[in-house]
Amino acid sequence: MTVFRSTGLAALILLVASPASAADSSGARVAEEFARPALAALAGSGETLTGAIGALCAAPDAEKLEAARTAFGAVVDDWGRVSVLRFGPLATGNRFERLFFWPDPRGLGLKQIQQVLAARDENAATPEGLSQKSVAAQGLPALEFALFGTGAESLAATDDPYRCRYAAAAARNIANVVATVSEGWADGSDFAAAFASPAADTDPYRSAAEVDGEIVKAADTAFQYIRAAELLPPLGKAIGEANGRRAPLWRSGLSFRLMLAQIAGVRDLVAVAGYAGTGPAGTSEIVAALDAELETARAGLAGVATPPQDAFADEADRARIGAANLALDHAGHVVADRLAPALGLTMGFNALDGD
Amino acid sequence: MLDEPLFLGARVAGKAYEVAVIDERGRDRLVLPVEARGHSFAIDAPRRLAVAFARSPGRHAVAFDVDGKGEPTAIVTAPGRHFFGHGIFTPDGRLMLASESDYEAGEGVTGVYDATGGFRRIGEFRTAGIGPHEIVLMPDGRTVCVANGGILTHPDYERLKLNLDTMKPNLTYLDALTGETVEQVTLAPELHKLSIRHLTIDAAGAVWFGCQYEGDPADRPALVGRHVRGREPELFPGPAETLRALDNYIGSMAIDTSGTIVATSSPRGGLIVFWDTATGRCLGQQQIADGCGVAPLQQGHVLATSGRGAIDDMTAAASLQIVAPGGGVPGWDNHLRRIG
Numbered sequence: 001m002t003v004f005r006s007t008g009l010a011a012l013i014l015l016v017a018s019p020a021s022a023a024d025s026s027g028a029r030v031a032e033e034f035a036r037p038a039l040a041a042l043a044g045s046g047e048t049l050t051g052a053i054g055a056l057c058a059a060p061d062a063e064k065l066e067a068a069r070t071a072f073g074a075v076v077d078d079w080g081r082v083s084v085l086r087f088g089p090l091a092t093g094n095r096f097e098r099l100f101f102w103p104d105p106r107g108l109g110l111k112q113i114q115q116v117l118a119a120r121d122e123n124a125a126t127p128e129g130l131s132q133k134s135v136a137a138q139g140l141p142a143l144e145f146a147l148f149g150t151g152a153e154s155l156a157a158t159d160d161p162y163r164c165r166y167a168a169a170a171a172r173n174i175a176n177v178v179a180t181v182s183e184g185w186a187d188g189s190d191f192a193a194a195f196a197s198p199a200a201d202t203d204p205y206r207s208a209a210e211v212d213g214e215i216v217k218a219a220d221t222a223f224q225y226i227r228a229a230e231l232l233p234p235l236g237k238a239i240g241e242a243n244g245r246r247a248p249l250w251r252s253g254l255s256f257r258l259m260l261a262q263i264a265g266v267r268d269l270v271a272v273a274g275y276a277g278t279g280p281a282g283t284s285e286i287v288a289a290l291d292a293e294l295e296t297a298r299a300g301l302a303g304v305a306t307p308p309q310d311a312f313a314d315e316a317d318r319a320r321i322g323a324a325n326l327a328l329d330h331a332g333h334v335v336a337d338r339l340a341p342a343l344g345l346t347m348g349f350n351a352l353d354g355d
Numbered sequence: 356m357l358d359e360p361l362f363l364g365a366r367v368a369g370k371a372y373e374v375a376v377i378d379e380r381g382r383d384r385l386v387l388p389v390e391a392r393g394h395s396f397a398i399d400a401p402r403r404l405a406v407a408f409a410r411s412p413g414r415h416a417v418a419f420d421v422d423g424k425g426e427p428t429a430i431v432t433a434p435g436r437h438f439f440g441h442g443i444f445t446p447d448g449r450l451m452l453a454s455e456s457d458y459e460a461g462e463g464v465t466g467v468y469d470a471t472g473g474f475r476r477i478g479e480f481r482t483a484g485i486g487p488h489e490i491v492l493m494p495d496g497r498t499v500c501v502a503n504g505g506i507l508t509h510p511d512y513e514r515l516k517l518n519l520d521t522m523k524p525n526l527t528y529l530d531a532l533t534g535e536t537v538e539q540v541t542l543a544p545e546l547h548k549l550s551i552r553h554l555t556i557d558a559a560g561a562v563w564f565g566c567q568y569e570g571d572p573a574d575r576p577a578l579v580g581r582h583v584r585g586r587e588p589e590l591f592p593g594p595a596e597t598l599r600a601l602d603n604y605i606g607s608m609a610i611d612t613s614g615t616i617v618a619t620s621s622p623r624g625g626l627i628v629f630w631d632t633a634t635g636r637c638l639g640q641q642q643i644a645d646g647c648g649v650a651p652l653q654q655g656h657v658l659a660t661s662g663r664g665a666i667d668d669m670t671a672a673a674s675l676q677i678v679a680p681g682g683g684v685p686g687w688d689n690h691l692r693r694i695g
Contacts, residue, residue, distance in 0.1 A: 092571040094520040103517060105509045106461065135520045191573075204573045228513035348645025348662035350622035350689055353514075354567075354606050355394060355410055355440060355488075355552075 026273040027211040028196035031185060034272040035085055038265070039182045042078035046175035049075050053171050056155060057164035065147075065156040068167075069252070072140075072147055075174070076254045079140060080261020082181075084222040084269055087214050088191050088204075089184025097135040098177050101142070102248050103229040109136040113145045117163055125165040127172040141248065143170040148251040209345060215273050216340050222266045223332040226259055231325050234312045242313035255308035256301045263301070263328075267294045270339075279343055286338045293331040300324030360695070361421065362650050363405055364660055365393025365688040373685065374407040376421050376694070379652060381666040381678040385423045391415065393688055394440025395489070399448045399470065400695035406430065406451055406474075410688075412437040412510040416453070418474050421694055430474045432466055435459055437510050440690075441489045444470060445531055446496040452531060454487040454501065455479070458509050461518075463487035465501065465529070480534030483527045485518070488552040493528070494560045498537060501527045502564060504550040519569050524551045526564060526582055540588050542580075549576055553607055557581075557632040558614025564588070565605030565619050578605050579619050579630060591630060593637035600624040600640070607690050609649040609657050616671070618657040622647040622689075627659050629671035639671030644680070648691030660687035 049071040056064040082090070083100065090096050101109055112134055116124045123129035130138055146152065146167040154160035155167070184191050194202035198211055205211045234246040247255040267290075276287040300323040304311045311317040361384060362377050372392050376385035387407070394410035403424075408416045414437050419427040432438055432455055442453035451468040463482035468474045484503025491500050505524030507517045516522075524547070528538040542549055548570035555563050562582045568574065577592035578601055592598050602623040609618045616638065617630045622645050629638040641659070646667075648660035655670045658677075664684030668675045678684060 087572075092573075097520045101520075103509075103512050103515060105512055105517065224513070225515070228515050232513070233511050346625070346644055348622055348625075348686075350606060350647040350662040350687075351625070351645050354604065354622055354647070355689055 025196055025198075025208060025211070026215060026275070026278070027198065027205070027208070029272050029274050030215060030269060031187075031192050031196050034269050035185045036182075036187075038078065038081045038085070039178065039185060042075065042082050043175065043178050043182060045071065045074040045078045046171065046178055050168065050171040050175055053164065053168045057161065057168055060156055060158055060164065062156040065153075068155075069147055072144065072252065073254055073257065076140065076249065076252075076258050077261045080258045081265035081268070082178075083225075083262055084218055084265040086221055086225075087218055088195065089181045092184070093180075094135055095177050095181055097139070098131075099139045099174060100248075101136045101139050103233065104136065104141070105233070105246075108134070109141050110145065112137040113142045113149075116166060117146070117151070120162040125162065125169050127169050127176055130166075130169045130173045131176070138170065138173055140174065143167060143174065144249050144252050144254075146170065209343075212273075212343050213340075213345050215269065216335055216343065216345060219266050219270055219339075220332050220335045222262055223328045223335070226262055227325055227328050227332075230255070230259055231321060231328075234308075235318070235321060235325065236312070239313060239315070239318060242318065244307075244309040244312045247308045247312070250308040253307050253309075256304050256311075259301055259324075260298060263294055263298050266331075267291060275339065275343065283339070283342050286334060286342055290331055290334045290339065293327045293334060296327035297324040297331065300327065360652070360693055362658060362691055362693055363396050363398065363407075363421065364648055364691040365389075365395075365407065365410075366685040367392070367688070368685040369683075374417075374419075375685070377666075379658065379668075385421065387417070387419055387427065389417065394438075395442075395690040396692050397442030397444050397451050397453065398692055398694055399444040399451075402448050403694075404444070404448070404470070405694070406442055406453075408438045408440045408442060408453065411439045411514065412456070412458075412508060413440070414438065414510075416442075416474075418451075418470075428474055430468065433476055433479070436464065436466060436479075438466075439486070439488050443490055443492045443499065446492070450531065452480075452490060452499060454482070454490050456486065456508065461485060461507050463501070463503055465490060465499065465534075480529055481536075482529065483536045483539055484525045485522070486524075486550075488550075489554045491554045491556055491562070492531070493562075494556065497531055499529045499531045500554060500556075500562050501529060502551045502554050503527055504552045504567075505547070506550055506569070516569065519548065522550065522569065523547050524549065524566075526551055526562065526588065528584070538584060540582060542588060542590070546576055549578075551580075553605055553619075555608040555610045555617060556614075557610055557617065559632065560584075561632065563608060563610070563617045563630075563632070565608045567605060568603035572603055575599060575603065578603065579617070579628075579635075581632070581635060589635065591635035591637070593628065593630070597626075597628055597637055597640055600626055601628065606647040607649050609651055609691075611653070611655055611657060612651045613654040616655055618649045618659075618669070620647045620649050620659065622662065627657070627669055641667070641669045641671075641674040643667055643669075643674070645686075647689045648687050650691040650693040652693075658691060658693075660691045662686045662688070 052068040052071040198205040397406040416430040439454040464479040486504040505522035553565040577590035645662035663680035665680035666678035
């Protein structure tokens with residue numbers, strides 16, 4: 001199977017090889033056409049990043065640092081898509097937090113990575129050692145600081161081998177966590193079986209409604225996360241309170257690329273679930289309404305012209321970001337108030353957002 | 356009239372948030388419009404006084420006479436603090452304590468308010484944990500039991516949970532007058548993601564706690580426990596099918612009027628489960644879609660409310676619908692409380 005890199009081929013094989021009931025379910029489609037390709041892409045870009053940092057450490061120069069930074073951007077794009085699957089294998093064993101410890105209002109990640117670098121902590125310079133450290137020191141935000149933060153230019157010279165060894169360990173650790181998540185989604189795993197073909201004796205899902213509930217909740221959770229963790233804190237209540245340094249990945253300038261990948265991920269997740277084609281009458285209109293909101297959000301964030309550090313305090317960009325934030329809020333309402341009931345899901349006032 | 360049981364709940368009518376006093380037939384006795392979604396209440400039954408809290412991370416509360424006499428008093432917590440939505444009065448009616456967060460420090464506190472002086476905030480006690488949720492007054496009238504749920508939040512980040520990897524919930528007993536921690540218990544280390552959130556006290560004075568699990572959903576740990584002062588907490592899983600139906604989430608707890616039957620709600624599972632306080636045995640369960648509010652009605656009976664507006668009179672063995680859900684009736688929020 002590994003020779004078939006094309007997702008189209010993989011999907012075709014599934015259709016031939018699997019029982020019709022499984023291939024027909026929203027869970028089967030999400031597993032095969034969204035989760036596995038998205039994870040395979042993240043695994044691939046993670047390997048490229050690990051290789052690029054390895055090459056940088058072996059013979060540091062500005063060109064290899066640039067290549068490592070470019071590879072980091074590709075990982076962020078792929079992570080954005082995967083991040084919307086915040087349930088099952090990614091939600092187990094702190095894996096989401098190990099990959100992306102965010103939000104971090106008290107700056108734990110920055111404190112820890114600075115300590116690690118200052119102390120040249122050997123335990124943090126191997127993937128195994130790092131995997132035992134605080135999640136805040138492990139994932140993409142920590143690696144971003146190593147590659148883009150204060151002092152990162154020393155990676156291009158030979159005088160800071162520790163920082164490069166830490167970065168290499170972080171990249172490998174990220175790849176290891178992704179591999180574990182991929183195993184959880186692999187064809188034949190208990191989770192994937194329950195997700196694709198829920199039945200009375202499967203766990204954690206026993207019915208198609210429970211799987212649809214998970215998919216719909218994942219979409220809603222992703223919108224809440226983008227707004228509450230990524231957009232609203234740097235936006236502040238007024239322009240005077242704007243602080244782009246509260247945005248994720250502002251040092252690399254990748255903040256909006258991350259959010260665009262997340263938005264595209266949700267759109268594709270819902271599209272692949274197939275509700276527009278298989279749901280009850282009216283579902284197509286609801287999915288179209290969702291897509292329209294997501295397009296507004298995408299256009300707003302894609303139009304941001306200044307770096308994340310400045311964009312939230314720039315009047316024109318602030319308006320673009322505000323429009324995107326509003327569209328994501330609306331998108332959440334479309335999912336919770338219209339799509340969920342159309343699919344017959346009973347997500348109540350208390351059940352959906354309890355305390 | 357004063358002996359008639361009354362109940363207090365937060366609800367939403369259309370898009371308008373309200374606090375309502377209802378009787379045992381579900382009829383409105385008092386409706387107070389509020390600006391934001393409410394949660395639970397501190398109640399001083401002898402003085403017919405209640406405080407309605409905004410839900411986390413709200414900073415506002417309102418004190419009012421449950422019979423509608425006089426003007427309500429607005430309460431705002433201190434800068435850098437927000438409410439979690441629960442509170443108690445001391446038996447003399449002088450102090451009101453509310454579960455709150457000192458969110459920059461990432462520490463739980465109980466705000467202490469002068470209930471006889473316009474609810475001025477006169478101080479605070481550390482709860483020796485993060486994310487204190489429900490607090491209850493012990494039968495001695497002086498010790499406060501706090502469910503430190505362990506989950507860190509910050510109002511700038513809405514309701515996102517910021518520390519699931521390191522959360523460490525506990526049950527802490529504080530002296531309401533001095534703030535001193537007199538006892539603290541935790542669950543086993545492998546249950547560090549089992550957030551202890553809701554509390555009720557049985558006739559023997561044991562604290563019953565209801566949990567919400569933040570770990571792998573497939574783990575399905577027991578969610579209901581009992582703690583007797585000076586002993587280790589015990590957990591009661593109940594039947595496997597019931598535990599699964601609870602879906603890793605207890606939304607509210609109540610004890611019946613005899614103090615021997617605990618009711619626990621799960622809005623996610625749409626059911627109320629009944630437990631025997633002597634043995635921890637599961638006595639039965641009733642369905643109520645999006646049901647969360649539960650309050651003592653009579654021996655063996657609780658009044659249960661749902662987000663769709665249903666009000667049911669339930670026992671472990673039977674359920675009688677008093678108000679049907681839907682059709683424009685107000686939807687009830689997480690907690691229903693009995694006054695007196």
